[in-house]
Amino acid sequence: xxxxxxxxxxxxxxxxxxxxxxxxxxxxxxxxxxxxxxxxxxxxxxxxxxxxxxxxxxxxxxxxxxxxxxxxxxxxxxxxxxxxxxxxxxxxxxxxxxxxxxxxxxxxxxxxxxxxxxxxxxxxxxxxxxxxxxxxxxxxxxxxxxxxxxxxxxxxxxxxxxxxxxxxxxxxxxxxxxxxxxxxxxxxxxxxxxxxxxxxxxxxxxxxxxxxxxxxxxxxxxxxxxxxxxxxxxxxxxxxxxxxxxxxxxxxxxxxxxxxxxxxxxxxxxxxxxxxxxxxxxxxxxxxxxxxxxxxxxxxxxxxxxxxxxxxxxxxxxxxxxxxxxxxxxxxxxxxxxxxxxxxxxxxxxxxxxxxxxxxxxxxxxxxxxxxxxxxxxxxxxxxxxxxxxxxxxxxxxxxxxxxxxxxxxxxxxxxxxxxxxxxxxxxxxxxxxxxxxxxxxxxxxxxxxxxxxxxxxxxxxxxxxxxxxxxxxxxxxxxxxxxxxxxxxxxxxxxxxxxxxxxxxxxxxxxxxxxxxxxxxxxxxxxxxxxxxxxxxxxxxxxxxxxxxxxxxxxxxxxxxxxxxxxxxxxxxxxxxxxx
Numbered sequence: 245x246x247x248x249x250x251x252x253x254x255x256x257x258x259x260x261x262x263x264x265x266x267x268x269x270x271x272x273x274x275x276x277x278x279x280x281x282x283x284x285x286x287x288x289x290x291x292x293x294x295x296x297x298x299x300x301x302x303x304x305x306x307x308x309x310x311x312x313x314x315x316x317x318x319x320x321x322x323x324x325x326x327x328x329x330x331x332x333x334x335x336x337x338x339x340x341x342x343x344x345x346x347x348x349x350x351x352x353x354x355x356x357x358x359x360x361x362x363x364x365x366x367x368x369x370x371x372x373x374x375x376x377x378x379x380x381x382x383x384x385x386x387x388x389x390x391x392x393x394x395x396x397x398x399x400x401x402x403x404x405x406x407x408x409x410x411x412x413x414x415x416x417x418x419x420x421x422x423x424x425x426x427x428x429x430x431x432x433x434x435x436x437x438x439x440x441x442x443x444x445x446x447x448x449x450x451x452x453x454x455x456x457x458x459x460x461x462x463x464x465x466x467x468x469x470x471x472x473x474x475x476x477x478x479x480x481x482x483x484x485x486x487x488x489x490x491x492x493x494x495x496x497x498x499x500x501x502x503x504x505x506x507x508x509x510x511x512x513x514x515x516x517x518x519x520x521x522x523x524x525x526x527x528x529x530x531x532x533x534x535x536x537x538x539x540x541x542x543x544x545x546x547x548x549x550x551x552x553x554x555x556x557x558x559x560x561x562x563x564x565x566x567x568x569x570x571x572x573x574x575x576x577x578x579x580x581x582x583x584x585x586x587x588x589x590x591x592x593x594x595x596x597x598x599x600x601x602x603x604x605x606x607x608x609x610x611x612x613x614x615x616x617x618x619x620x621x622x623x624x625x626x627x628x629x630x631x632x633x634x635x636x637x638x639x640x641x642x643x644x645x646x647x648x649x650x651x652x653x654x655x656x657x658x659x660x661x662x663x664x665x666x667x668x669x670x671x672x673x674x675x676x677x678x679x680x681x682x683x684x685x686x687x688x689x690x691x692x693x694x695x696x697x698x699x700x701x702x703x704x705x706x707x708x709x710x711x712x713x714x715x716x717x718x719x720x721x722x723x724x725x726x727x728x729x730x731x732x733x734x735x736x737x738x739x740x741x742x743x744x745x746x747x748x749x750x751x752x753x754x755x756x757x758x759x760x761x762x763x764x765x766x767x768x769x770x771x772x773x774x775x776x777x778x779x780x781x782x783x784x785x786x787x788x789x790x791x792x793x794x795x796x797x798x799x800x801x802x803x804x805x806x807x808x809x810x811x812x813x814x815x816x817x818x819x820x821x822x823x824x825x
Contacts, residue, residue, distance in 0.1 A: 262309045264289065265296055326352040327362055334368050353403075392463075392478040393435065395470065397813040400779050404467020407775030409450045410786050411797060413471065413817060414804035415750045416443075419509065421743075422811070424501045429494040431486070436474070440811055441486055442740075443472035449744035452767050467777060470784070473811035487732045495739040499562060500586040502743070506559055507586075507593075513556035514595035516583075517707050518576060518603055521714045523547045523565065523734055533569055547734055550575050551742075553713055555598075555706045558749045558759075560713065560742045565735040573605045580615060596620060596692075598707050606667035613670075613691045620704050623674070623687040633659075633676055633685055646701050655679065658697055665689075675700060713745070754800045769793050776822055783816040790825035 254260040264282045267273045268289075273281075279289040326347055333343045340359050347354055416422050425439045432438040447468045462468055462477055469476035506512045522535045524546045532545040548569070552562035562579055576599065583594055597612065597619045604621075612619050623629070636659055645653045659676040673693050677686040688704055748763045751770070761769070770793050778785040788794055801819040808814045 258309050261292060265293070268293065323354065323358060323362070326354055330359055330362050331366055334363055334366070337371060339371055390464075390476050392469070392474050392476050392482070394440075395473055395475050395813075397779055397815065399781065402466045402777055403774065404465055404470070404777055405774040406451050406462070406465050407467040407777060407786055407788065408771040408773035409447060409471055410467065410775075410817065411771065411801060411819065412446075412450055412747050412751065413809060413812075414801060414807060415747055415754075417807045417809055418804060419505060419750065421502075421505070421747075422809075424498065424505060428498045428501065430498070431489045433486070436478075437811070440472045440474065443811070444474070444477055445483070445740045446744055446747075447471045447477060449740050450747065450771070452764075452772075467775065470777060470812075473809075473813075484731045487736050490733060490736045492735050495735050496582075498739060499742070500582070502746070503561055503583070503586045506554075506557075506561060511557045511559055512554050512561065512593060514593045515555055515703060516552050516561065516579075516594060516597055517555050518550060518552045518579060518597065518599040519707070519714060520567075520572075520600075520603065521549050521551060523549055523738075535569070548572070549734075549738055550579070550603075551714060552579055557753075558713070559746050563738050563742045565738045572602070573608055576604045577608060577611060580612070580617065596703060598704055600707070606665045609665075609672075609689075609691070610668050610670075618690065618692045618695075620688060620690045620692070620700060622704070623689055625684050625687055629687065630684065633687075636676070642697075644698050644701075646698050646705070656701065658701070660697055663689075677701060755796055758796075770797055779815075783818055784812060785818050785820055787820045787822040789822050794821055 251263065254263050260282060264278050264284065267281065268275065268278050275289055275293070276286055278284070279286050282289075284292070329347065329350070329352065330343055333346060338346070340356050340363065343359050344354065344356050347359070422439050422443075425442045426437075428438065428442075430438045430442060432441060436444075448462060451462070451468060463479050464476060466476060503512075522544075524544055532547065534543040535546045535548045536543050547565055548567040549563060549565040550567060551560055553560050562582055564575070564578070567575060576597065580597075595618055597617060599619070599621050601622050601624050609619060609621075640661070641657050641659050643655060644658055645655055648654050656677055656679045658678075661674050661676075662671040663674045664670075665672055673690050675688045675690070675697060677688065688700060690700055692700065745763065748766050752759045752761060752766055755770070758766070758769075773791055773794075774789050776787040778787070788797065798819055798821060805816065805818050808816055
């Protein structure tokens with residue numbers, strides 16, 4: 245097409261309309277002439293003229309025919325709104341991650357990549373490497389968190405980055421743990437009931453909060469607030485104030501109520517494993533005793549705690565903190581009193597106590613024998629005992645096969661005999677074990693003279709479960725991170741850790757083939773997830789983000805979809821999958 249034809253014979257519709265209107269208004273041609281020249285009917289062209297006049301009156305000028313092209317992805321409306329905030333923070337030398345925290349807290353959800361692109365487009369150079377002190381000295385942006393109040397439960401939709409913990413609500417309701425808390429002796433406040441108060445602590449425990457002082461995140465998450473029936477969780481000062489009102493008797497009462505609950509649901513077997521754990525204290529420890537910390541590899545000023553666990557279900561049945569060294573040997577008797585004071589007494593299923601050599605002395609072993617409780621423990625191996633074992637007659641040794649993990653078996657050499665111990669009135673059964681992978685032989689003692697050697701060794705070997713549990717308590721529930729801006733009583737913190745740990749194990753029981761996962765793995769695989777939360781008239785929908793394990797969660801939660809929650813305005817809680825990851 246030559247240039248003259250381009251203007252006289254336009255092919256594009258918008259160009260054709262432009263040339264026709266120009267001929268009519270600029271060149272002064274009549275409507276009939278223009279219509280014939282450009283192929284319009286008279287009525288169609290007069291309608292075009294009328295529409296043009298209307299658009300001009302609405303201040304639409306050349307954009308009707310001439311559109312300026314802007315190549316590339318169009319900026320979202322949220323990005324435009326956030327740009328001024330990003331620029332202002334960058335001028336104060338805030339890094340991209342710091343800017344994202346501020347934007348998320350103020351309701352502007354942009355990715356770090358998007359923030360970085362805006363920073364680059366505005367001409368900011370890369371920040372120099374700075375020390376931690378230099379970053380802390382930045383003038384912080386003050387973000388006022390909402391005051392924690394009971395949720396109104398009006399219809400609304402909001403997002404949460406910690407919504408995965410809401411799946412524990414179905415277990416709390418299923419086992420009536422909320423009812424136990426409401427019947428406990430824990431205090432309430434003028435605004436928050438005792439059930440909601442304890443749920444506030446559980447929300448932090450279940451969501452793997454490493455330091456309570458990180459209150460710039462959890463006290464602004466609407467999903468974590470919903471867990472307790474609040475708009476947001478309370479701030480750090482409230483937690484400290486509430487903990488000050490809690491007494492050891494309140495913790496013991498809750499553990500007794502939970503013990504009855506586990507018995508009622510057949511979650512306790514005939515064997516209990518006991519062990520000590522050390523909770524370090526990082527303040528002025530002059531009033532504390534030095535206890536050995538396996539995690540730290542040294543003795544340090546700390547509080548000594550004991551845990552009792554059922555090896556079959558994995559539940560922790562008992563815990564007590566701040567034990568003095570002079571009372572170590574009586575802990576096992578205190579646990580027996582606790583066990584029998586919560587139910588049917590001697591008719592309860594407890595038959596075996598399994599523990600380490602340092603847990604008690606030989607005099608208390610005799611007391612267990614009189615209470616008709618079987619025990620399995622291990623003796624400390626001195627040089628004289630090692631020499632005696634080396635001189636035992638070869639004819640007394642026998643070979644046994646003991647079941648191990650994965651349906652495998654290990655062949656061991658054992659020596660079964662009866663011995664007398666100082667402080668223990670009567671004979672006790674002693675089983676010496678070699679070939680178990682250790683340099684020194686293991687010396688097991690028990691008052692059960694009838695149980696087979698294989699079963700005794702199997703029962704004691706499963707004591708590693710409570711050692712693994714203690715490790716998880718330290719790693720996941722952070723028993724050794726009590727030094728933070730939130731001061732919580734250690735015995736109360738231990739009780740909340742026990743309850744949270746048991747909730748994780750109850751959750752694992754709902755997921756076939758995942759019963760033996762550690763708490764950390766359960767959290768990463770099932771709990772760590774965000775969601776869109778929709779509060780409706782009669783139910784609360786939690787639309788969890790796409791995740792590989794999401795179908796297992798949805799299938800399991802479907803069984804509890806008819807439950808109603810008193811602290812959630814008696815609404816049902818349902819779980820769905822979101823359309824994005």
